[in-house]
Amino acid sequence: MTDRGRSALTMTNDTLSVGPSRMHWDGNSLIIDINEVSGLPVVSRVRGRITVTPRAITAVELPLTDDGAHIWRPFAPSSDIKVDLEAKGWQWSGHGYFDANFGTRALEQDFSFWTWGRYPTKAGATCIYDATRRDGTSLEAAIAFDHLGNAKIAQAPPRKRFKRSLWQVMRETRADPGTTPRQTLNMLDAPFYSRSAVQTRLNGEIVTGVHEALDLNRFASPWIKPMLALRVPRRRGWYK
DSSP: OOEEOGGGEEEOSSEEEETTEEEEEOSSOEEEEEEEEOOTTSOOEEEEEEEEEESOOOOOOEESSTTSSEEEEEEEEEEEEEEEESSTTOEEEEEEEEEEEEESSOHHHHEEEEEEEEEEOSSEEEEEEEEEETTSOEEEEEEEEETTOOEEEOOOOOEEEEOOOTTOOOEEEEOOTTOOOEEEEEEEEOSSEEEEEEEEEETTEEEEEEEEEEEHHHHTSTTTHHHHTTTSOEESSSOO
């Protein structure tokens, strides 16, 4: 998307607008209107609407550090999604989710590495957060959500490494003994970050979900950060 200046941001109780794009909650669905220019290597107009309709909204907040400086908020781990963009083949509907991370410190200040996965299950969805903190401690969390949004701590199988990303970012997720997770779709590949669809087996059930791996040692390196400024278009104001 586009990095914009403060003047491009407007907010109300149910709408967040950044330049010509916005997210609006209508009481039933989150409506995301996009009017952007994509980044390199293919620069083109990205315009259209995404509608996310939660099956339930949760009240869950997961502290990622003991002092609560970082919080994961799974608003709607099970949702229906409709995508209608102005490009051939960019219209579809299916199963999705909506979550967010909040924090008062930079991620690289408190973490060196993390993986996250959200896997649809017959009962709802299971979300897995594994992270290595800078203080030497680790986070290992698995939360199972049913279709009504009820949450409980899940008994997840052990961590299992699988094939590195194209940029050689280390990847792992949970998997039953004797199972090796595998990527089924590459979504985003960067020197410090991988997002993909991954198939694994959790407690006897074969599942395919969105997986991410984030190497914050790489992200914090002085040769990576300057590259981020060139990755997306930048505008000081609404259009200019």
